[in-house]
Amino acid sequence: MASLDDLKKRIASVKSTQKITKAMKMVAAAKLRRAQESAERGRPYSEKMNNIILNLSNGISDKENAPKLLSGTGENKVHLCVVMTSDRGLCGGFNSNIIKKAKSYFSKILNEGKQLKIITVGSKGNDQLKRVYGDKIIENISFKESKNANYFDADKVGRIIIEKFEAGEFDICTIFYNQFKNVITQLPQAQQIIPLNNEEDQNNSDESYEFEPDEDEILSNLLPKNISTQIFKAMLENSASEQGSRMSAMDNATRNAGEMVDKLTIEYNRSRQAAITKELIEIISGAESL
Amino acid sequence: MSEEFKIEIVNPEKSFLVKEDVIEVVVPAFEGEMGILKDHISIISFLKPGIIKVFSKSGDENYYVEDGIIEFKNNNLSILTSTIISVADLDKSKQGDLLKKAEAEASKSEISDQAKYLADQKVEVLRSIN
Numbered sequence: 262m263a264s265l266d267d268l269k270k271r272i273a274s275v276k277s278t279q280k281i282t283k284a285m286k287m288v289a290a291a292k293l294r295r296a297q298e299s300a301e302r303g304r305p306y307s308e309k310m311n312n313i314i315l316n317l318s319n320g321i322s323d324k325e326n327a328p329k330l331l332s333g334t335g336e337n338k339v340h341l342c343v344v345m346t347s348d349r350g351l352c353g354g355f356n357s358n359i360i361k362k363a364k365s366y367f368s369k370i371l372n373e374g375k376q377l378k379i380i381t382v383g384s385k386g387n388d389q390l391k392r393v394y395g396d397k398i399i400e401n402i403s404f405k406e407s408k409n410a411n412y413f414d415a416d417k418v419g420r421i422i423i424e425k426f427e428a429g430e431f432d433i434c435t436i437f438y439n440q441f442k443n444v445i446t447q448l449p450q451a452q453q454i455i456p457l458n459n460e461e462d463q464n465n466s467d468e469s470y471e472f473e474p475d476e477d478e479i480l481s482n483l484l485p486k487n488i489s490t491q492i493f494k495a496m497l498e499n500s501a502s503e504q505g506s507r508m509s510a511m512d513n514a515t516r517n518a519g520e521m522v523d524k525l526t527i528e529y530n531r532s533r534q535a536a537i538t539k540e541l542i543e544i545i546s547g548a549e550s551l
Numbered sequence: 552m553s554e555e556f557k558i559e560i561v562n563p564e565k566s567f568l569v570k571e572d573v574i575e576v577v578v579p580a581f582e583g584e585m586g587i588l589k590d591h592i593s594i595i596s597f598l599k600p601g602i603i604k605v606f607s608k609s610g611d612e613n614y615y616v617e618d619g620i621i622e623f624k625n626n627n628l629s630i631l632t633s634t635i636i637s638v639a640d641l642d643k644s645k646q647g648d649l650l651k652k653a654e655a656e657a658s659k660s661e662i663s664d665q666a667k668y669l670a671d672q673k674v675e676v677l678r679s680i681n
Contacts, residue, residue, distance in 0.1 A: 299564060299565070302564060302565035302566060303563055303564060303565070305559075305561045305566050306561045306562065306563050306631060307563075309561060309622070309629050309631055310620075310631060312622075313595060313620060313622050313629075313631075316595070316622075317595065411564075412562075412563040412564065412633060415563075416633075469593065470593045470594060470595050470624075471592050471593065471594040471595075472594070472595055472596070473580060473581070473582055473585075473594065473595075473596040473597075474581060474582060474596075474597070479595060479596070479597060479620075482597060483620060486620075486633075490563065493563050
């Protein structure tokens with residue numbers, strides 16, 4: 262059994278860890294509220310953008326000449342995966358969930374004999390992926406300096422992707438992020454952004470639109486914007502998820518620390534009692550022998 | 552019969568403005584200014600840098616935008632833009648900053664004609680605001 266002094270030190274250290282995790286939980290909770298709010302406020306924009314593009318692509322007359330961002334290159338050889346993670350750790354399974362999802366997708370692609378390229382956004386994803394897929398990572402983007410997800414950063418990522426697409430570096434682009442459902446549940450998502458996958462909700466609105474200028478021009482201007490918008494949406498969802506995940510992880514940690522302190526305290530009291538009893542026995546048996 | 556329709560302006564961060572009692576909106580569409588009244592035909596168009604004028608029962612408002620897309624359908628006008636500032640909030644220093652940025656952009660030599668045109672537009676519009 263550990264000595265009384267050791268136990269005392271141990272209890273003190275667990276208690277101070279508990280203080281830290283508690284503080285982190287509070288901070289995460291405050292940030293979560295803000296992140297959640299901005300994720301919710303950002304939704305109308307991306308939804309409207311999607312709607313407009315849907316209406317446009319329904320109305321487009323000849324599908325053959327549709328912009329490549331919409332219809333794809335017609336090939337399916339090189340996949341670009343954008344894995345979006347956080348820059349900070351201590352947020353439970355947040356990063357691992359995305360990585361797990363991404364890795365299973367990677368091995369599927371590689372098994373099919375296709376080429377894989379990876380862009381990581383956020384340093385944690387890069388750290389986890391570079392061991393196995395280090396040679397596949399073509400770029401690592403990190404926004405450590407910017408406090409909140411902002412559109413400017415998303416646009417930067419979007420531009421990089423479009424530049425690479427126009428240079429013919431890949432055929433299909435998928436982004437990986439965590440969708441925020443609630444504080445305990447975040448769903449890792451894989452969303453294909455190039456070519457745009459709209460097939461699941463083809464609402465046949467017979468509404469005819471007037472276009473100014475014509476459809477093609479609008480589409481070719483709108484699609485790059487849509488990419489940035491989708492990335493921005495992913496960033497917002499991600500930051501809300503990150504804080505939510507951190508909050509519940511820290512909540513668990515705080516509770517575990519509490520349990521540990523309780524257990525250690527009982528042990529401490531027992532050994533103190535044992536020491537006292539031992540001393541008493543010694544005194545009594547000493548007195549008896551006189 | 553009422554002459555009003557609904558407008559919604561959204562930017563990536565949030566829903567910027569929602570109004571139900573709009574009578575007319577003038578937008579700087581790519582091919583010239585365009586006024587939209589109730590029961591306008593469904594339309595999708597682009598914006599160039601300029602001023603959006605919103606005339607409504609509860610007062611008129613002007614907004615400076617740098618880009619955007621508009622969609623009008625079933626008497627719902629949606630404007631999506633990444634940069635929007637209310638002209639009322641646009642004080643001299645902010646205006647000066649934007650103007651400087653736009654001028655720097657316009658004076659770059661290696662940009663495309665379209666980018667140049669847009670930058671020139673920005674400069675022009677910003678100068679005209681007082």
